[in-house]
Amino acid sequence: MRVRGAASIAAALLSTGVAASAATAAGGPPPPTGVGGAKVQLVASGLHTPTSFAFGGGNLFEGDGGAESQSGPPSGGGVYVLKGGTGTLIPGSPQFVAGLAWYKGALYVSGGLFTGPTTSKWQLLKWSGWNGKTFTKRQAIYTAPKKFAGFNGLAFGADGRLYVGVDVGLTNGNDHGPAKTPYVYDILSIKPNGKGFKVFATGIRQPWQFAFPKGSSSPYVSNLGQDKPPKLNPPDFVLRVKQGDNYGFPGCTWVVPAKCKGFAKPFQQFGPHTDIMGMAIIGQRLYMTSFLGTAGKGPGGEVVSMPLGGGTLKPVVKGFVAPTVGLGVHGGSLYVGEVTGQVFRVTP
Numbered sequence: 001m002r003v004r005g006a007a008s009i010a011a012a013l014l015s016t017g018v019a020a021s022a023a024t025a026a027g028g029p030p031p032p033t034g035v036g037g038a039k040v041q042l043v044a045s046g047l048h049t050p051t052s053f054a055f056g057g058g059n060l061f062e063g064d065g066g067a068e069s070q071s072g073p074p075s076g077g078g079v080y081v082l083k084g085g086t087g088t089l090i091p092g093s094p095q096f097v098a099g100l101a102w103y104k105g106a107l108y109v110s111g112g113l114f115t116g117p118t119t120s121k122w123q124l125l126k127w128s129g130w131n132g133k134t135f136t137k138r139q140a141i142y143t144a145p146k147k148f149a150g151f152n153g154l155a156f157g158a159d160g161r162l163y164v165g166v167d168v169g170l171t172n173g174n175d176h177g178p179a180k181t182p183y184v185y186d187i188l189s190i191k192p193n194g195k196g197f198k199v200f201a202t203g204i205r206q207p208w209q210f211a212f213p214k215g216s217s218s219p220y221v222s223n224l225g226q227d228k229p230p231k232l233n234p235p236d237f238v239l240r241v242k243q244g245d246n247y248g249f250p251g252c253t254w255v256v257p258a259k260c261k262g263f264a265k266p267f268q269q270f271g272p273h274t275d276i277m278g279m280a281i282i283g284q285r286l287y288m289t290s291f292l293g294t295a296g297k298g299p300g301g302e303v304v305s306m307p308l309g310g311g312t313l314k315p316v317v318k319g320f321v322a323p324t325v326g327l328g329v330h331g332g333s334l335y336v337g338e339v340t341g342q343v344f345r346v347t348p
Contacts, residue, residue: 029340032300033319039347040317043335044082048074050337052153052209052278053328056102057130060335062087062343063097063109063326079109079127082343090134094123099154099164099209103192107135110151110164122148124164124190141194149174149181153209153279157217161189163200165207165221176205176226177250185249187221187241203247203263204239209327211279211286213308218242220267220286222276225253233272238279238288240267268310272296278327280334282348284308287316287334289324298323303336303346317346 034040049065059081066077078093079100094111101108106128113121122144129136144151150167157163166183174180187207189200206224213220221241225234234253239245241264248263270276273296278289285305292298294313301324303317317336326337334346 029321029338029342030319032317032321032338032344034317034346035315036348038316041345041347042085043343043345044085044087045340045342047080047087047337047341047343048076049339050326050341050343051098052100052326053330053335053337053343054100054102054107055328055330056105056107059083059130060330061100061102061107062337063100063111065096065098065325074114078111079107087343092134092138094125096150098150098152098167101155101162103156103162106192108141108154108156108162108192110154112150120148120150122151124151124154124162124194126192126194139194141192142190142197145182147181149184152207155210155212155219156192157189157212157219158215159217161191161196161217163187163189163210163219165204165210168206175228179250200243201241201245201247201264203245203249203252204241205249205253207239207241208277209279211281213281220279220281222279222288223247223266224275224277225272226250235272236270236274236276237266238268238270238276238286239264268306270294277301277325278337280327280329281308282329282332282334285348287327287329287348289327289336291323291325293318300324301338303327303334305348316348317344 048067051065052063054061062080064077066074077096079090080087097111099110106126109125123140124142126139126141127135149169152165154164166186186202187200190197208222210219221239223237225236234255245264252260252263275291276288280287287305290302293302300320304313322339328335336344
Protein backbone atom coordinates (compact mmCIF):
# COMPACT_ATOMS: atom_id res chain seq x y z
CA MET A 1 0.00 0.00 0.00
CA ARG A 2 1.46 3.36 -1.05
CA VAL A 3 -0.36 6.20 0.69
CA ARG A 4 0.28 9.76 -0.35
CA GLY A 5 -1.19 12.76 1.44
CA ALA A 6 -2.95 12.71 4.80
CA ALA A 7 -6.40 13.19 3.28
CA SER A 8 -6.14 9.71 1.77
CA ILE A 9 -4.73 8.01 4.87
CA ALA A 10 -8.04 7.31 6.58
CA ALA A 11 -9.51 5.82 3.40
CA ALA A 12 -6.54 3.50 3.02
CA LEU A 13 -6.89 2.36 6.62
CA LEU A 14 -10.56 1.63 6.17
CA SER A 15 -9.80 -0.48 3.11
CA THR A 16 -7.21 -2.54 5.01
CA GLY A 17 -9.12 -2.78 8.28
CA VAL A 18 -6.26 -1.30 10.32
CA ALA A 19 -8.33 1.47 11.86
CA ALA A 20 -11.17 -0.86 12.77
CA SER A 21 -8.93 -3.47 14.39
CA ALA A 22 -7.11 -0.82 16.40
CA ALA A 23 -10.32 0.78 17.61
CA THR A 24 -11.92 -2.48 18.71
CA ALA A 25 -8.90 -4.05 20.40
CA ALA A 26 -9.68 -5.08 23.98
CA GLY A 27 -8.76 -2.27 26.35
CA GLY A 28 -7.80 0.05 23.50
CA PRO A 29 -4.70 -0.01 21.29
CA PRO A 30 -1.51 -1.10 23.08
CA PRO A 31 1.27 1.52 23.34
CA PRO A 32 4.34 1.35 21.14
CA THR A 33 7.74 0.36 22.50
CA GLY A 34 10.81 2.54 22.79
CA VAL A 35 14.12 1.20 21.48
CA GLY A 36 17.50 1.71 23.15
CA GLY A 37 16.07 3.26 26.28
CA ALA A 38 13.63 5.66 24.60
CA LYS A 39 10.72 6.44 26.92
CA VAL A 40 7.17 6.51 25.50
CA GLN A 41 4.18 8.21 27.15
CA LEU A 42 0.61 8.70 25.92
CA VAL A 43 -0.21 12.43 25.70
CA ALA A 44 -3.69 12.52 24.17
CA SER A 45 -6.27 10.35 22.43
CA GLY A 46 -9.59 10.80 20.67
CA LEU A 47 -8.13 12.67 17.69
CA HIS A 48 -8.24 11.61 14.02
CA THR A 49 -5.14 11.92 11.80
CA PRO A 50 -2.45 13.93 13.63
CA THR A 51 -0.32 15.50 10.91
CA SER A 52 1.64 18.23 12.71
CA PHE A 53 2.41 19.93 16.02
CA ALA A 54 3.34 23.39 17.28
CA PHE A 55 4.32 24.61 20.72
CA GLY A 56 3.65 28.16 21.90
CA GLY A 57 2.48 30.12 24.90
CA GLY A 58 2.75 27.03 27.07
CA ASN A 59 0.34 25.13 24.81
CA LEU A 60 0.60 22.09 22.57
CA PHE A 61 -1.34 22.49 19.32
CA GLU A 62 -2.06 19.62 16.93
CA GLY A 63 -2.94 19.83 13.23
CA ASP A 64 -5.37 17.14 12.13
CA GLY A 65 -6.27 15.77 8.70
CA GLY A 66 -9.63 14.47 9.92
CA ALA A 67 -11.38 11.18 9.31
CA GLU A 68 -12.49 9.89 5.94
CA SER A 69 -16.16 10.39 5.12
CA GLN A 70 -18.03 8.07 2.74
CA SER A 71 -20.19 10.93 1.47
CA GLY A 72 -17.81 13.87 1.24
CA PRO A 73 -14.56 15.48 2.40
CA PRO A 74 -12.75 14.45 5.60
CA SER A 75 -14.52 15.33 8.85
CA GLY A 76 -13.14 16.23 12.25
CA GLY A 77 -9.96 17.84 10.97
CA GLY A 78 -8.64 21.17 12.17
CA VAL A 79 -6.42 22.65 14.87
CA TYR A 80 -6.70 21.14 18.35
CA VAL A 81 -5.20 22.24 21.66
CA LEU A 82 -4.07 19.20 23.65
CA LYS A 83 -4.54 19.23 27.41
CA GLY A 84 -5.45 16.70 30.07
CA GLY A 85 -5.12 13.72 27.78
CA THR A 86 -7.51 14.93 25.11
CA GLY A 87 -7.84 17.46 22.32
CA THR A 88 -10.25 20.38 21.99
CA LEU A 89 -11.04 21.62 18.48
CA ILE A 90 -10.43 25.35 18.07
CA PRO A 91 -13.58 26.90 16.54
CA GLY A 92 -13.27 28.08 12.95
CA SER A 93 -10.49 25.64 12.04
CA PRO A 94 -10.00 24.47 8.44
CA GLN A 95 -11.45 21.04 7.66
CA PHE A 96 -7.99 19.72 6.80
CA VAL A 97 -4.71 20.82 8.38
CA ALA A 98 -1.34 19.55 7.16
CA GLY A 99 1.07 21.95 8.87
CA LEU A 100 1.49 24.11 11.98
CA ALA A 101 4.28 26.45 13.07
CA TRP A 102 4.58 28.84 16.03
CA TYR A 103 6.51 32.03 15.31
CA LYS A 104 6.79 35.23 17.36
CA GLY A 105 3.58 34.75 19.31
CA ALA A 106 1.42 33.53 16.43
CA LEU A 107 0.30 30.16 15.11
CA TYR A 108 0.69 29.62 11.36
CA VAL A 109 -1.57 27.04 9.71
CA SER A 110 -1.64 25.42 6.28
CA GLY A 111 -5.19 24.24 5.73
CA GLY A 112 -8.08 23.72 3.39
CA LEU A 113 -11.85 24.07 3.28
CA PHE A 114 -13.66 21.63 1.00
CA THR A 115 -16.42 23.30 -0.98
CA GLY A 116 -17.35 20.17 -2.96
CA PRO A 117 -16.16 16.62 -3.75
CA THR A 118 -13.39 17.93 -5.99
CA THR A 119 -13.21 21.63 -5.08
CA SER A 120 -11.45 23.28 -2.19
CA LYS A 121 -10.05 26.56 -0.87
CA TRP A 122 -6.51 26.56 0.50
CA GLN A 123 -4.95 29.21 2.71
CA LEU A 124 -1.95 30.00 4.87
CA LEU A 125 -3.33 31.40 8.11
CA LYS A 126 -1.84 33.51 10.90
CA TRP A 127 -3.64 33.26 14.25
CA SER A 128 -2.71 35.31 17.32
CA GLY A 129 -4.31 36.58 20.52
CA TRP A 130 -4.73 33.20 22.24
CA ASN A 131 -7.09 33.61 25.25
CA GLY A 132 -7.04 30.04 26.50
CA LYS A 133 -9.86 28.87 24.24
CA THR A 134 -9.39 30.45 20.85
CA PHE A 135 -7.36 32.94 18.81
CA THR A 136 -8.96 36.38 18.75
CA LYS A 137 -6.99 37.68 15.75
CA ARG A 138 -7.02 35.77 12.48
CA GLN A 139 -5.53 36.61 9.12
CA ALA A 140 -5.19 34.75 5.83
CA ILE A 141 -1.69 35.73 4.70
CA TYR A 142 -2.05 33.82 1.44
CA THR A 143 -5.00 32.38 -0.47
CA ALA A 144 -4.07 29.91 -3.20
CA PRO A 145 -5.38 30.38 -6.75
CA LYS A 146 -8.26 28.41 -8.22
CA LYS A 147 -7.62 24.71 -9.01
CA PHE A 148 -4.81 24.66 -6.43
CA ALA A 149 -4.16 21.06 -5.28
CA GLY A 150 -3.45 21.65 -1.58
CA PHE A 151 -0.84 22.54 1.03
CA ASN A 152 1.40 20.14 2.95
CA GLY A 153 3.55 20.88 5.99
CA LEU A 154 5.22 24.18 6.80
CA ALA A 155 8.07 25.55 8.90
CA PHE A 156 10.12 28.71 9.42
CA GLY A 157 13.70 29.01 8.29
CA ALA A 158 16.43 31.01 10.01
CA ASP A 159 15.76 33.81 7.51
CA GLY A 160 12.33 34.37 9.09
CA ARG A 161 10.46 33.16 6.03
CA LEU A 162 7.70 30.57 6.05
CA TYR A 163 8.22 27.52 3.81
CA VAL A 164 5.38 25.24 2.71
CA GLY A 165 5.02 22.25 0.41
CA VAL A 166 2.40 21.96 -2.33
CA ASP A 167 0.36 18.76 -2.43
CA VAL A 168 0.31 16.57 -5.51
CA GLY A 169 -3.48 16.57 -5.66
CA LEU A 170 -5.84 15.92 -2.76
CA THR A 171 -8.94 16.49 -4.87
CA ASN A 172 -7.95 16.10 -8.52
CA GLY A 173 -6.39 12.61 -8.52
CA ASN A 174 -3.13 13.84 -10.03
CA ASP A 175 -0.49 11.29 -9.08
CA HIS A 176 2.50 11.84 -11.33
CA GLY A 177 1.79 14.40 -14.00
CA PRO A 178 1.49 16.16 -16.22
CA ALA A 179 1.12 19.13 -13.92
CA LYS A 180 -2.52 20.19 -13.80
CA THR A 181 -2.62 22.67 -10.92
CA PRO A 182 -0.80 25.84 -9.86
CA TYR A 183 2.58 25.32 -8.17
CA VAL A 184 2.30 21.53 -8.14
CA TYR A 185 5.68 19.85 -7.28
CA ASP A 186 6.90 23.10 -5.69
CA ILE A 187 8.01 24.38 -2.32
CA LEU A 188 6.81 27.93 -1.72
CA SER A 189 8.19 30.65 0.56
CA ILE A 190 6.54 33.74 2.00
CA LYS A 191 7.20 36.38 4.65
CA PRO A 192 5.19 36.17 7.91
CA ASN A 193 3.13 39.20 6.84
CA GLY A 194 2.10 37.53 3.57
CA LYS A 195 4.48 39.52 1.36
CA GLY A 196 7.41 38.36 -0.75
CA PHE A 197 5.78 35.21 -2.13
CA LYS A 198 8.11 33.09 -4.28
CA VAL A 199 8.83 29.56 -5.48
CA PHE A 200 11.73 28.19 -3.43
CA ALA A 201 12.29 24.87 -5.25
CA THR A 202 10.55 22.66 -7.79
CA GLY A 203 10.37 19.16 -9.30
CA ILE A 204 9.40 17.49 -5.99
CA ARG A 205 6.44 15.13 -6.16
CA GLN A 206 5.19 15.38 -2.58
CA PRO A 207 7.15 17.72 -0.28
CA TRP A 208 5.33 16.62 2.87
CA GLN A 209 7.06 17.96 6.03
CA PHE A 210 10.06 20.13 6.88
CA ALA A 211 12.81 20.33 9.51
CA PHE A 212 15.32 23.21 9.62
CA PRO A 213 18.67 22.82 11.38
CA LYS A 214 19.42 25.67 13.79
CA GLY A 215 20.57 28.76 11.91
CA SER A 216 19.74 27.33 8.47
CA SER A 217 17.27 28.19 5.73
CA SER A 218 17.97 24.96 3.86
CA PRO A 219 15.38 22.45 5.10
CA TYR A 220 15.30 18.69 5.27
CA VAL A 221 12.12 17.67 3.43
CA SER A 222 10.33 14.31 3.25
CA ASN A 223 9.42 13.53 -0.34
CA LEU A 224 6.97 10.72 -1.15
CA GLY A 225 7.33 8.81 -4.42
CA GLN A 226 4.48 8.27 -6.86
CA ASP A 227 1.84 5.55 -6.61
CA LYS A 228 1.16 4.64 -10.23
CA PRO A 229 1.82 2.54 -12.23
CA PRO A 230 2.04 -0.05 -9.41
CA LYS A 231 5.00 -1.88 -10.99
CA LEU A 232 7.16 1.25 -10.99
CA ASN A 233 7.81 1.23 -7.20
CA PRO A 234 9.99 4.34 -7.04
CA PRO A 235 12.05 5.08 -3.92
CA ASP A 236 11.18 7.60 -1.25
CA PHE A 237 13.52 10.40 -0.26
CA VAL A 238 14.73 12.89 2.26
CA LEU A 239 15.90 16.04 0.50
CA ARG A 240 18.16 18.87 1.71
CA VAL A 241 16.70 21.67 -0.35
CA LYS A 242 18.36 24.92 -1.41
CA GLN A 243 16.92 27.95 -3.16
CA GLY A 244 16.41 27.23 -6.87
CA ASP A 245 16.81 23.45 -6.68
CA ASN A 246 14.98 21.41 -9.32
CA TYR A 247 14.58 17.70 -8.55
CA GLY A 248 13.15 16.86 -11.96
CA PHE A 249 9.82 15.22 -11.15
CA PRO A 250 7.83 13.83 -12.97
CA GLY A 251 10.54 12.92 -15.47
CA CYS A 252 13.05 12.01 -12.77
CA THR A 253 12.03 9.40 -10.17
CA TRP A 254 15.49 7.72 -9.76
CA VAL A 255 14.08 4.42 -11.03
CA VAL A 256 16.13 5.20 -14.15
CA PRO A 257 19.05 7.35 -12.93
CA ALA A 258 19.92 8.47 -16.46
CA LYS A 259 16.66 10.47 -16.56
CA CYS A 260 17.84 12.48 -13.52
CA LYS A 261 21.01 13.86 -15.09
CA GLY A 262 21.33 17.59 -14.42
CA PHE A 263 18.77 17.67 -11.59
CA ALA A 264 19.39 18.11 -7.88
CA LYS A 265 20.21 14.86 -6.08
CA PRO A 266 18.28 13.62 -3.05
CA PHE A 267 20.06 13.88 0.29
CA GLN A 268 19.19 10.28 1.09
CA GLN A 269 17.25 7.64 -0.81
CA PHE A 270 15.06 5.01 0.85
CA GLY A 271 13.40 1.88 -0.45
CA PRO A 272 9.88 1.84 -1.87
CA HIS A 273 7.12 1.97 0.76
CA THR A 274 9.42 3.51 3.38
CA ASP A 275 7.08 6.52 3.37
CA ILE A 276 9.04 9.01 5.47
CA MET A 277 6.43 11.46 6.79
CA GLY A 278 7.11 13.66 9.85
CA MET A 279 10.48 15.37 10.39
CA ALA A 280 12.16 16.76 13.52
CA ILE A 281 15.68 17.52 14.74
CA ILE A 282 17.21 16.96 18.18
CA GLY A 283 20.90 17.76 18.48
CA GLN A 284 22.76 16.25 15.56
CA ARG A 285 20.11 13.70 14.58
CA LEU A 286 17.16 13.86 12.21
CA TYR A 287 14.06 12.02 13.48
CA MET A 288 11.37 10.75 11.11
CA THR A 289 8.11 8.83 11.13
CA SER A 290 7.81 5.98 8.65
CA PHE A 291 4.13 5.48 7.74
CA LEU A 292 4.03 1.67 7.73
CA GLY A 293 7.55 1.05 9.03
CA THR A 294 10.77 0.94 7.08
CA ALA A 295 9.97 -2.54 5.75
CA GLY A 296 6.78 -1.09 4.27
CA LYS A 297 4.64 -3.95 5.56
CA GLY A 298 2.85 -2.40 8.55
CA PRO A 299 0.31 -2.49 9.94
CA GLY A 300 1.91 0.14 12.15
CA GLY A 301 4.56 2.75 11.60
CA GLU A 302 7.90 3.49 13.26
CA VAL A 303 9.99 6.37 14.47
CA VAL A 304 13.56 6.26 13.17
CA SER A 305 16.56 8.58 13.19
CA MET A 306 19.81 9.18 11.36
CA PRO A 307 22.72 11.64 11.67
CA LEU A 308 22.18 15.07 10.14
CA GLY A 309 25.00 14.23 7.76
CA GLY A 310 23.13 11.15 6.54
CA GLY A 311 23.72 7.49 7.18
CA THR A 312 22.08 4.36 8.52
CA LEU A 313 18.60 4.51 10.02
CA LYS A 314 18.32 3.75 13.73
CA PRO A 315 15.00 2.59 15.21
CA VAL A 316 13.62 4.76 18.02
CA VAL A 317 10.05 3.50 18.54
CA LYS A 318 8.40 0.35 17.21
CA GLY A 319 5.15 -1.49 17.80
CA PHE A 320 2.60 1.10 16.67
CA VAL A 321 -0.67 -0.66 15.86
CA ALA A 322 -1.47 1.81 13.08
CA PRO A 323 0.50 4.09 10.71
CA THR A 324 2.37 7.09 12.07
CA VAL A 325 2.21 10.51 10.41
CA GLY A 326 2.84 13.66 12.45
CA LEU A 327 6.07 14.40 14.30
CA GLY A 328 7.00 17.39 16.44
CA VAL A 329 9.77 18.28 18.87
CA HIS A 330 9.78 20.31 22.09
CA GLY A 331 12.06 20.36 25.10
CA GLY A 332 14.17 17.47 23.87
CA SER A 333 11.17 15.17 23.37
CA LEU A 334 9.36 14.02 20.23
CA TYR A 335 5.60 14.08 19.76
CA VAL A 336 4.27 11.36 17.46
CA GLY A 337 0.82 11.18 15.86
CA GLU A 338 -0.64 7.74 15.20
CA VAL A 339 -3.67 7.21 12.97
CA THR A 340 -5.58 5.71 15.89
CA GLY A 341 -5.96 9.37 16.92
CA GLN A 342 -3.36 9.01 19.67
CA VAL A 343 -0.37 11.26 20.36
CA PHE A 344 2.71 9.95 22.18
CA ARG A 345 5.65 11.75 23.78
CA VAL A 346 8.98 10.06 23.13
CA THR A 347 12.18 10.95 24.98
CA PRO A 348 15.12 9.39 23.08
